[in-house]
Structures are given as C-alpha cells and as structure tokens.
Amino acid sequence: MDNKYYGINTVCTHTGELKDTQFKGAVSPLYMSTSYAFEDVEVKRYPRYFNTPNQVALAKKMAALEHGEAALIFGSGMAAISTSLLAFLHSGDHVVFQNTLYGGTSNFIIEEFPKFGIEFSFTNGFSPESFEAEIKDNTKVIYIETPSNPLLTITDLKAVAEICRKHNLVSMIDNTFASPVNQNPIDFGIDVVIHSATKYMGGHSDILAGTVISTEAHIDTVFQMAKNFGGSLSDYTVWLLERSIKTMGLRVKAQNKNAKKIAKYLENHPDVEKVYYPGLKSHPDHDLAKSQMKGYGGMLSFELKEGLDASTFQKKLKLIKSSMSLAGVESTIITPTLTSHALLSPEDREKQGIKDNLMRFSVGIEEKEDIIQDIEQALKEINNSEVRI
Numbered sequence: 464m465d466n467k468y469y470g471i472n473t474v475c476t477h478t479g480e481l482k483d484t485q486f487k488g489a490v491s492p493l494y495m496s497t498s499y500a501f502e503d504v505e506v507k508r509y510p511r512y513f514n515t516p517n518q519v520a521l522a523k524k525m526a527a528l529e530h531g532e533a534a535l536i537f538g539s540g541m542a543a544i545s546t547s548l549l550a551f552l553h554s555g556d557h558v559v560f561q562n563t564l565y566g567g568t569s570n571f572i573i574e575e576f577p578k579f580g581i582e583f584s585f586t587n588g589f590s591p592e593s594f595e596a597e598i599k600d601n602t603k604v605i606y607i608e609t610p611s612n613p614l615l616t617i618t619d620l621k622a623v624a625e626i627c628r629k630h631n632l633v634s635m636i637d638n639t640f641a642s643p644v645n646q647n648p649i650d651f652g653i654d655v656v657i658h659s660a661t662k663y664m665g666g667h668s669d670i671l672a673g674t675v676i677s678t679e680a681h682i683d684t685v686f687q688m689a690k691n692f693g694g695s696l697s698d699y700t701v702w703l704l705e706r707s708i709k710t711m712g713l714r715v716k717a718q719n720k721n722a723k724k725i726a727k728y729l730e731n732h733p734d735v736e737k738v739y740y741p742g743l744k745s746h747p748d749h750d751l752a753k754s755q756m757k758g759y760g761g762m763l764s765f766e767l768k769e770g771l772d773a774s775t776f777q778k779k780l781k782l783i784k785s786s787m788s789l790a791g792v793e794s795t796i797i798t799p800t801l802t803s804h805a806l807l808s809p810e811d812r813e814k815q816g817i818k819d820n821l822m823r824f825s826v827g828i829e830e831k832e833d834i835i836q837d838i839e840q841a842l843k844e845i846n847n848s849e850v851r852i
C-alpha cells in the first residue's frame with residue numbers, strides 16, 4: 464500500500480504487513496528461520512543481512528511512516544544511530560552535532576569518535592546560524608534532535624536541510640521524541656531519519672529496537688556498514704514491533720492531547736516556576752513547532768518554584784512512575800540532573816539550561832483528570848509537609 468494515499472492510522476495498521484497465504488490469518492505470520500534454502504534464490508536471506516520476510520515487511524512500514532524510500536530495522540536506537548553515523552563518516556571527516564543530544568548519543572561520540580579519527584563540533588545553540596558556524600572544509604554530516612531532550616527546544620528542519628544542500632552535507636535527525644505521527648523530517652528536506660523504536664513505536668516499554676529511514680541509496684550506504692556491525696533485530700521482536708505500531712497513531716494522538724492539557728494546567732499552577740512544551744504559546748519556538756509538527760508530542764518538562772524539592776514531589780506521586788525510559792502508555796517522570804544528564808558537569812548542565820529542579824515528564828494515555836489529580840495531591844503534600852528547602 465502506498466502511504467501517499469492513506470492516513471497515519473491506516474499506514475500503522477496495514478502497510479508492510481505479510482499475507483498469511485497458508486491459513487489466511489488476520490495478522491502477519493512470523494518467520495523465525497535463520498536459515499533459508501540457497502538454491503534458486505536471488506538473495507541470501509539471513510537475519511543479520513536485514514532481509515528476512517518480517518524484517519523486510521516492517522522496513523516497508525517504517526519507510527511509509529516517514530515518507531522515505533527504504534528503511535532498516537536495528538536491535539536498538541543506539542545501534543541505528545552508531546551504525547548510521549559511522550556509515551557516512553570516515554577517518555579525517557568532521558560532523559556538526561546539535562549541542563543537546565540524547566545522553567547515549569553524546570557518550571558514543573565522545574568515547575568512540577576519537578578512536579576512528581572522526582572530528583566533531585557541538586553547536587552553540589539551535590539557530591540555523593549556529594549550525595552553519597561550525598561547518599569546516601571536511602564536514603560531511605549535520606546531526607540534529609528536535610524537539611530536544613529535556614528542554615523541548617525546536618530546530619528549524621527546513622533551514623538545516625537547506626544548509627546541508629548548500630554545503631553538500633548529509634542531514635541526519637533523531638526523530639524519536641516527535642515520532643512519525645507528529646513530525647516527518649523528510650518532507651522538509653532532511654536526508655536520514657532515525658528513531659529509537661524503543662519509545663513511541665514500541666510504546667509499551669517492552670521492546671528495544673531502532674530504525675533508519677532514507678532514500679534507497681542512503682539506506683544502502685547504512686546497510687553496507689550494518690551487515691558488518693551486526694546490529695539487526697530478531698524476527699520475534701520485529702513481529703512484536705509491527706504489532707505495536709498498529710496503535711501508534713492512536714496512542715501518540717492521545718498523548719499529544721493529554722500533554723497539552725497538562726502543560727496548560729502546570730503553567731497556571733502557583734507552585735510551578737516554568738513549563739517547557741512546544742504546544743504552549745509561551746514556548747519561544749511555538750510558531751516554528753507549529754510550522755513543522757502535526758502535534759506537539761507527549762513530552763514536557765517543568766520546574767517547581769524555588770524551595771520545592773523535585774525528588775520529594777516525585778516520591779509523593781501515586782500514579783505517575785519515576786522511571787528513566789519514556790514514551791510508554793504509562794506516565795513517567797524523571798529529574799534529568801540525577802538521571803539522563805547526570806554525567807554532564809554542573810557547568811555544562813547550566814550552559815544547556817538544565818536546572819536541578821527540572822523534571823521531564825513523559826505523558827501517558829491515562830485519563831488526563833487522573834494525571835492532574837495525582838500531580839495536584841503530590842504538590843499539596845509537599846507544601847503541607849513543609850519540605851521547602
């Protein structure tokens with residue numbers, strides 16, 4: 464099915480499904496073979512070659528979801544990120560990274576790139592000029608993340624894509640936070656789109672996976688590296704991921720709605736200092752977000768008023784869980800200073816605007832009234848017990 468003719472929920476449900484010609488079952492059959500007959504076949508099928516029936520079918524769904532030509536499915540988001548970056552970069556090349564990246568990506572760059580002789584710079588902000596300023600003669604790739612983690616800043620997709628075309632660079636985005644439901648960077652000229660499928664695509668906090676979507680040519684470049692690195696996903700999990708994506712449109716749209724309501728509630732709350740959510744008119748990049756996103760996503764961050772302690776607040780929550788991961792159907796909350804961004808120095812955190820009492824909230828699909836009620840009772844508790852510090 465061609466996604467140009469179908470909306471998101473139809474693509475989620477049908478595109479790339481395998482037909483059960485043997486028994487006419489309703490869902491894609493699962494082929495677990497690691498060994499396929501060799502005679503009379505054009506392709507050698509093997510899970511690490513990313514070409515088993517289930518891998519190929521899910522890749523079609525991924526490509527359709529992101530309006531790309533082709534895709535590969537990986538064993539984790541980091542496998543997708545590391546393989547894609549190294550596929551386009553060689554010793555002596557330079558790459559420009561947005562200054563706020565997923566922690567695992569920053570660690571990969573800082574710990575591994577020196578071993579490969581790959582040079583890198585981090586931008587000093589999010590404006591198109593801050594990316595262009597870092598370009599050198601040997602720059603090959605610009606890599607962005609929007610909305611960013613944890614402050615939900617927005618990077619201009621069209622502007623970055625144009626800079627890359629002007630300088631003959633490959634543009635890459637980690638589109639995990641938005642999900643393909645809310646943002647399709649290829650429509651704005653971005654070349655390579657990466658997801659940690661562990662997040663909104665899986666959506667139930669029980670699958671580790673990643674994907675890369677691009678043109679046939681770029682995906683072949685990634686594949687040449689991927690088959691050597693061996694980061695493919697087992698067919699059983701591929702099958703589970705296909706099943707999960709069927710409800711991605713429904714889940715993410717519900718999370719968008721909840722997050723917007725909760726962001727507004729928090730913004731009006733006397734105990735809350737600041738809310739970061741691109742769907743709020745008060746967000747500095749609200750207009751830019753509106754121009755490139757279909758929904759504002761299920762992630763938001765907020766700071767409590769000075770004197771109210773974030774950790775104590777989280778201990779008082781009954782429904783919302785304190786948990787590192789994100790994008791599941793259940794609401795989860797963390798303090799980035801103590802978790803995802805703990806490895807950054809206090810100076811670097813301050814430079815990025817990450818305060819100690821900042822909390823990152825992954826909004827789930829529960830009834831919004833119940834989520835708000837939980838926040839309300841926890842705030843009351845910490846006010847009454849006078850844990851003001």
Ligand SMILES: *Cc1c(COP(=O)(O)O)cnc(C)c1O
Nearest residue numbers: 539540541565637639659661672
């Ligand atoms: C979780 C995450 C990753 C890494 O994905 P894994 O599946 O955990 O390897 C990369 N980028 C973003 C934005 C993430 O949230």
